[in-house]
């Protein structure tokens with residue numbers, strides 16, 4: 001279900017959808033057939049589609065009505081806020097007034113109430129204003145997860161200062177780059193990361209930046225981590241600072257103003273800073289929580305990094321905009337996950353990427369089902385483990401969300417449809433500015449027809465997912481990156497009409513006839529071998545199952561004198577239990593010859609990004625160079641894997657291996 005509709009332009013159609021929704025509610029659930037007929041005939045009238053559509057619409061009726069009702073509620077709220085020109089700190093004040101003593105953030109033994117967060121963020125705002133920071137300035141925030149983290153950027157946003165939420169795992173060059181690319185005027189560093197900052201302090205353009213060092217007064221980590229040379233002791237300064245009222249600065253803020261930068265790792269190159277405005281933050285967060293029907297009295301467990309979209313927007317946003325309580329954790333731990341959910345009485349938990357698989361890999365324990373988690377939401381629950389996951393941990397509802405931090409088109413699957421990343425109601429097909437277009441699966445370049453325009457995919461045909469950009473409508477605007485050149489690459493022009501613009505997600509999806517979307521691959525992750533297209537995510541899924549849920553990454557490697565790329569799998573074998581012969585048999589039994597990896601590299605662990613994504617590019621660039629790699633490498637020879645030797649390597653490199 002798409003969250004962002006081109007609503008002003010399509011007012012009439014929206015009214016139509018509302019009408020259908022209301023008729024549906026009034027007719028009640030008991031008369032689905034009558035309802036199906038009403039909707040089906042409406043669909044027929046609006047879209048002029050064929051009888052199959054009529055059938056599909058009746059099958060998905062309940063889903064689509066729920067979606068329509070939630071969607072209307074969402075847009076009602078957002079339009080109301082947008083009209084009133086509200087920004088995030090204002091909405092947060094309203095939340096504080098409702099229940100100032102409710103817990104906002106809990107972590108370990110520390111609890112901040114809504115009033116605490118309000119007071120602390122006011123203090124930050126007032127302090128930085130007194131230090132001469134102005135609307136439009138950027139401050140880089142380098143800090144591990146702690147309850148004050150969101151309060152710091154919220155405070156800065158009160159005086160219009162933009163916070164760059166720097167990934168706290170970065171060191172050296174990527175860290176320097178992140179601070180520079182956002183054009184930061186100062187760095188606010190958590191004492192625990194002082195060393196990381198110290199390493200790069202000599203660098204050009206970092207040298208002269210003022211540093212504010214923060215530590216937790218009560219936990220006294222100030223003495224454990226000495227103050228960096230020349231840095232300001234922020235904790236001490238704040239304790240002496242007399243907070244001045246910043247209400248006027250808040251009222252001067254505008255919804256389309258930048259609020260924070262969130263870095264996206266992307267697949268190539270250094271981190272890019274995506275611009276998040278107040279409005280965008282509201283759209284993203286409310287979109288997820290309204291479509292998933294989250295409640296204000298929910299307690300959310302958020303073990304994800306809060307400098308990223310999932311943890312910091314979709315998660316933390318519920319606290320700031322809706323008054324939900326949230327339990328944070330410094331670092332995700334699979335073995336403590338359910339115990340934490342019980343300890344904090346959580347009813348909702350967040351996941352991302354490979355996290356669900358790590359939970360499944362923990363031995364069975366009573367806590368698996370003793371918790372009260374009703375809903376888990378996030379992105380990247382793999383279809384292969386979906387069912388096992390919900391049944392083992394007794395999760396009633398999965399909210400799988402799809403959307404890029406910087407993109408303009410989002411999907412949600414709140415229908416428990418296994419494996420789907422979202423859906424667009426069929427009746428709404430033409431209202432939503434998202435679609436799949438045919439592309440070269442290897443490069444992701446759109447394929448254009450004779451008329452020079454792109455070709456829309458039919459159900460069942462894989463294509464790259466794109467969303468229309470309408471710069472006048474905030475919900476579909478692409479706010480881009482801090483770096484202009486990076487923004488241009490993500491936009492395709494003249495797609496269906498001259499002059500139109502679409503955001504290119506770079507993801508290859510497939511849609512079924514019921515309107516569900518399924519993830520196939522990221523463009524650039526498919527490679528060609530023996531004339532066939534090999535989807536690395538498909539091969540990864542199979543290998544992970546053969547290895548009973550151990551980590552694996554698959555990528556293509558170039559071989560001299562051979563066309564295409566050969567498959568290579570990196571698999572994790574931390575406990576040294578890999579049996580290469582049974583692995584060979586598993587691979588032979590479940591993969592066609594062209595997609596069996598030619599090389600297997602066995603590692604004790606895989607390099608990982610902060611969001612539990614595996615670092616494919618690093619492995620890919622190391623390839624199978626046996627003189628450089630210390631890990632054992634195996635080579636597929638007559639259907640079985642055997643150790644890859646220096647002689648094999650020389651043969652492969654000289655084109656004598658008979659490939």
Ligand SMILES: *[C@@H]1O[C@H](CO)[C@@H](O)[C@H](O)[C@H]1NC(C)=O
Pocket residue numbers: 115116119243
């Ligand atoms: C928050 O600040 C207000 C006014 O600045 C003060 O009256 C109140 O006691 C503070 N509350 C807390 C919990 O610190």
Ligand SMILES: *[C@@H]1O[C@H](CO)[C@@H](O)[C@H](O)[C@H]1NC(C)=O
Pocket residue numbers: 345347372
């Ligand atoms: C836990 O949450 C439930 C509702 O989700 C509530 O009824 C109960 O009182 C809570 N228990 C505690 C100890 O907070």
Ligand SMILES: *[C@@H]1O[C@H](CO)[C@@H](O)[C@H](O)[C@H]1NC(C)=O
Pocket residue numbers: 439440441442531532533
């Ligand atoms: C592989 O992909 C290319 C372009 O995406 C396509 O032209 C070709 O037909 C595909 N090959 C197979 C065997 O599917």
